Amino acid sequence: CENPTPTPVAPAPDILRCAYMELVVTDLKKSRDFYVDVLGLTVTEEDENAVYLRSLEEFIHHNLVLRQGPVAAVAAFSYRVRTPEDLDKAVAFFTELGCRVERNENGYNKGIGDSVRVTDPLGFPYEFFHEVKHVERLAWRYDLYTPGALVRLDHFNQVTPDVPRATKYMQDLGFRVTEDIQDEDGVVYASWMRRKPTVHDTAMTGGDGPRMHHVAFSTHEKHNILAICDKLGALRMSDRIERGPGRHGVSNAFYLYLRDPDGHRVEIYTQDYYTGDPDNPVVTWDVHDNQRRDWWGNPVVPSWYTDASLVLDLDGNPQPVQKRDEPSEMSVTIGADGFSYTRQADDEEMPEYKQGEYKLGHQL
Template sequence: MLPTVNLRPPFNITRASHVVLHASDLARSRDFYVKIVGLVVTEESDGECYLRGLSEACHHSLVLVQAKGEATCRRIGFRVMFEEDLDAAFAWFKAQGLPADWVEVPHQGRTLHVADPIGTPLELCAQMKTCERLYLKPERFTGAHAQRLDHFQTFAPDCRAACAFYGQLGFRNSEYLAHGDKLLGAFMYRKGTCLDLAIVENAGPKLHHFAYIVPESHHIFTACDLAGNFGYAEAIDRGPGRHGPGGMLYVYLRDPDGHRVELCDGHYQTIDIEIEPVRWDAASLSTNVRWGLPATERWYFEATAFEDTPTIPPTQMPKPQTLETYIQQRAAVKAA
């Protein structure tokens, strides 16, 4: 069912590292991520703000950049283990006929800009300036006490092709969504937990969300309370609830520009090679939630565009059970 994974990839990606987002109002977005999500500001200027979670030692996991136009996602970033992995990545992407360019990025060591076959803009680095971890300084805690960046979820017009590409780079599947023989969602990882990159079939490439781990499940509800108190009640996009895949408690929020961030508690380890991926039937409601109602249509189809990256439609648009269709079905049953 799933494409083959290269367990000895040409270079060693270790984890999801950081995301760079445009913000139409930098100060407002900064406040959202500090007061509600609970990130801390590492450094800021007139046009940029670097943030990190309480347990993160590296300089940033989220970069907000003042937008000059549409508030898009500039790039998603991954770490590699060694400097030589960057050289190997450069050679590999060039050999595949894919973009690969060396760039200068503040607070990072050598940085490589690459893209996957559908144009998803990726950033690879082996080093980043380090700072003090703040998880033992409760006087600095705000919001949901976000600890660390965990994963990204992207849209791709052909999930199987995207899964096969990242499988060449050593990404393994912890779980996946399928309908018959059709692969609709791949939950892939490098760091030994169940997610670094989730890929869902839809018009793409787009960034559906990025996720931070919170230390206690009650912080998910804290984020919702704070969102309401700070005028973001309608920004609660989905949940709180419990996922089927991964089994995490979660809530999804939309920031002032509509970028979607997930807060979730921890999940299981996937290091051992004999562990088989878990298959989920995409037609099952339990795929989406263990309890509660399905998500709205906007959660399934709205996502952040990548900067200067055209969107490719899938050959067949997915038709998930949304809250809207669920209500219609329930109403039809009652009327019958």
């Protein structure tokens, strides 16, 4: 792994947006129940081994593929590119980077045409495609809406040990940084990057990787997210709620994190802001600012920092996970020597209820 990754001479493909994730699940029936019956995603098509799901405002075949497999993992982070020719560019770009590159003109999933898959310099299985089957955009089908209706795929979130290295490579691939988290020494803990003009199509979270942190779907309004929580309570599945709901500092969006039957993390997200101007101001957050991850200062649960899903190589085997060398965000904020503040100039400690779970010495 070179650091930094070299900038290819070959131009980057013109990526439109994150388009779908292919998730390997160990019990397809259980996963289908969760994503369809609980979260209300729409089945475009399914067979014995896979379920193809989309959100209500989507017009392409799917935003999520659930595929039965032996180990819970991510098989592909898939992006749509502007033209068929952008696939050639993707091949050239990643070949020049020395990555393993494959191409399947029939696509790797139903509904998808000519596709390129790579193991990227960070070890993630990235896919690019343009051709896709159009299906009915259900935006006007309010007879199908549930109280927690998911209307769009919004973004991915990836765990990687070296965030600046990851960010540099993603910028070469055409992504723009919108926000990040740093400390006073310039250590970068996470960065958010976009192609479509929202806060992100994907984010890089510092940690042992390559792993998938979460995949995020949007609702129209905040009450839709609360309705998902209420429904999980009614189904006696509240233990699927890992963190939130809350307001992010980063992105200014309203959020909720769930864990699916395999432990894959799903975010429900709404109301970030327009970022499409080339000089869109980048927002840098101090890692010690207790409002960066949750604007209301509510503690982040440790599992949110530590748990993530394996990702697969192009043969379908889990990628080995590399340790992060730099300090973890958890250790510098809620670990024994970590600290956070509500007001930067304050000397006072935060009240106990803001110091976070499991903070050393805080047990009963």
